[in-house]
Amino acid sequence: LLWTLLTQGMENMDRDVESIQKHIVNHCQFTLARTQFNLDSFGLYQATALSIKDHLLGMWNVTQQTFTNKDVKRVYYLSLEFLVGRALQNAVLNLDIEGEYSQALMELGTDLEKLYEEEKDAALGNGGLGRLAACFMDSLATLDYPAWGYGIRYRYGMFAQKIVDGAQVEFPDYWISYLNVWEIPRIDVSYSVRFYGEVRVVSDSPRVVEWVGGEVVQAVAYDVPIPGYGTKNCINLRLWSAKPAKEFDLQSFNQGDYLGAIEDRHKSENISQVLYPNDNTYMGKELRLKQQYFFVRATLQDILRRFLKRPREWEELPDKVAIQLNDTHPSIGIVELLRILVDEHGLEFERAWGIVVKSFHFTNHTVLPEALEKWPVELLGHLLPRHLDLIYDINYRFLQQVQAWRPGDMDVLARMSLIDEAHPRSIRMANLAIIGSTHVNGVAALHTQLLKTTIFKDFCEFFGESKFQNKTNGVTPRRWLHQANPGLAAVITSWLESDAWIANLDELAGLRAHIDNPELAADFARVKRANKVRLAELIQSTNGIEVDPDALFDIQVKRIHEYKRQLMNILAVIVRYLAIKEAVAGGASKAELAAAFVARVSIFAGKAAPGYHNAKRIIRLITAVADVVNNDPDVGSLLKVVFMPNYNVSLAEVIFPGTDLSEQISCSGMEASGTGVGKATLNGALLICTMDGASIEIAEEIGHDQVFVFGALASEVDGLRAQVQFNTPPDCAPLAKAKAAIRDGTFGNYDEFPLLLDSFSGRNDYYLINTDFESYLDAQARADAVYRDQDAWLRKAILSTAGMGFFSSDRTIRQYAEEIWGVKPCPRE
């Protein structure tokens, strides 16, 4: 009976309004134990989310059973970060059940949209890399791929940023309030993970070793269902949480060391405590390596348990399993799988290595040397002694092949070795990830090209080009258009006479057929204006600044990093401010000012890594400039500067739809892809950019006329840097003026400013701010000129949206599936 009922009940949840209401009220009473006296909006949000989750679980169960029954090859996406944001609205829209739920809640006296706002973001990621993983999960589910995401259930996600006296202050993000409604704790799905200890030789020939002693912690699974759009498939994101291991506890208790045991409990729980808030910089901390190993050890045990449910040969592993490494962060998994096969299952080394390499694939997200992971040999050997042995074994065999390939070339040997012999000696995780994977990919065409010709050049020559692929990033149109911009979504659907674009973004090209129709332009203008009003209201409430919705909204929102050049942006804002001041001092009338300057709002948002001093100084400068400019009566509404605090996914969902001009102005060659501008362009923003990352391809797809391009090319950067070093040019005039204004206290006298100025002046101008400055000002002036001609601007905005089909993460995921993983869609039975 149980079996029958379970099978029937799996998904036949009623979707009518009355059933939904009963279901929600049931959760209020019995899951949350709320009464009419203590039921607030947050409680109602939770009950609504729980009801949606029940729908998802029904779908989830059947989906997983289908994958199992069909015994399909699965793909496992391993990432230390998943920046998913809020889930309720996303699930409601993907299930296409918004009408029913909003009516149900309206009759209950509340408003679904209001409940959406009650949800806290799940911020288990830093920035681009983490958000990409989240977009990929949405596409994997939507396209019915048999996929799993694996990550860590950090108790503290990305820190919350407050601006106090103009400076960033970090606050812990305790996002798992007393109940995280979206997760299912699987206390029964738990694996042990060992650290430290020693390697004991059990037998010499054949050589058998054992890793023993040390500390053991337990990894417990928490599952998060991920719905797709327009499908009944629902896939799983499995996040691991660290718990004390039972065996370990018992031992301590037996020794009578009660308090010691409780202390150790905390030590083990530490592992999944906090997300490292570094973006594009590596941090050689032991706890971080512990997190990485904890994560892959649990994940691989889980993957292999599933694989071994049927009797199989180990050689079948790559036919059933593709493991994608999101950067090198989980790359110790390569060594762990080798260890499992050799030590735990007795496979001979070469045989095991062959299986390992066929199972793994690796995505690189950066060419910045400071971001490439390197673990000190001593640290790694202490924490994971057996893994260090195996790394030496892998390296020995690999270097023999390199030697045979380039006899006598000691330099190539030193460059390709897994070991960096500089002090302290360290393990190069990117080299490990390359030789331990079948495919390596970059995230935009230029980035992949740079990988092949610079940092991975030797490997490309050794393995051949076919191992190195490009997979240009994309974003999910569900969250970034359908959900974030319902106004534009409706306009597009009505002009295309279909909402097929939501699942097939190439359909957007159909807008081009109407490009000369003024009514389409009017629709675009109306929606953009409404979204700017919404953003202006948010700016008013968070920053207390009144901005004019008719001004040009120029935005740069992303992590604060010197290579992204938020500094160049604010310097150009200073130039504009000084020009307005000069015009006013010269007696310009209101009309003359309006003729000379396009009214603008410069919007910034983004977090600085807590230890990244220069990034924090840049924030300090932006807020100082904002203080002066926004309160200067000479300027009025001609220029406003806004730094919006605590940039996160839900804030991005308000910002991108209200953007006129979005900035991707990184020093060329340094931004691997950039996904933020894709979201803005999709929402009808124009792009001001260098020829870097995905911007190059975006310009190609939407047409170069739509884009304000400036600056040195990636191919010119090295030469220009050398020039700056040996024959340092003076600052161009506008830059010199802006710097002088900072120096003379126009924006206050803050300790941060002299340090910041020194960091990029003269020979220190590594990111080529001076080199690119005038051409940046010129690009901004071109943007102003077009903005004055609203018809021209709207035309470009429409063409921008129309050309974004290629940048759907559905396209990206399909390419991964077909060209790397070899997995096929598997819609549920």
Ligand code: 26Q
């Ligand atoms: C490594 C070791 C220890 C602690 C932290 C880290 C760490 C964490 C996060 C290193 C790097 C990151 C994040 C990198 C990142 O977000 N890269 C971005 O990836 C995007 C998606 O591919 C690209 O669009 C961006 O260009 C790239 O900067």
